[in-house]
Amino acid sequence: MDDDKRKILVSRSVNVEYEGILAQAGLSADTTLRIEVDPESLYPDPQAVALLWLASTYTFHGLDLFEDFRDDFEQRTGDRLQEIVDNWPLIFRGDFEHVSKKLFAAQKPVVNRPPFSTCPRCGRPLWAREGVTPLDEIKQALKVDPHPWWCPVCGQRFAYDHATENGVDIWSIRCTAKFSARETLRDLDSMVAFDQPALQLDATRNGGSDGQSK
Ligand SMILES: [Zn+2]
Incomplete structure (x- = not known):
């Protein structure tokens, strides 16, 4: 079942x-x-x-x-x-x-860092499209599927680094992108630009954040 x-x-x-x-x-x-x-x-x-x-x-x-x-x-x-x-x-x-x-191709690092990573073989976004996917959808996608092991379009398996902290498995996806402060700022700008209404709504509601368990 x-x-x-x-x-x-x-x-x-x-x-x-x-x-x-x-x-x-x-x-x-x-x-x-x-x-x-x-x-x-x-x-x-x-x-x-x-x-x-x-x-x-x-x-x-x-x-x-x-x-x-x-x-x-x-x-x-x-x-x-x-x-x-x-x-x-x-x-x-x-x-x-x-x-x-x-x-059985080797597990490969994804292109670009999360949440805008794409499959190294077919280019499918793992969670979100930069500048397109609203922030709340990105958060939801990361929550539902934090560790996609492989691409549902082409079957390419993704490479991960694994560590254990206090008995909890930590999986970090490997990616080819180098993070620069400039890129990080740009990404944040593009996310905020698309998500302003939702952010304002959350602020006025001031509700109990992650109330839902799923
Ligand atoms: Zn793919």
């Missing part, structure tokens, strides 16, 4: 070129691949997401081919990584040894 609760659905739509009746009628089919993964898992869930990401870069010629692939791919993907790659060498452009280098 608990395992299921933690799971998230990851989906990618893929390019399918198709002809015949469907195309003539201007109809479009569902060309999305979906897998359920556990964001806390370090294996095989991020590897399954990486495989999904690789598959989504391939253009399928014909809906039949896509549907055959989807039926195979979506079945216990993480347990069948090698079998799936072996079944579809054209789609993954190589054998399992070649593909596994991408699936």
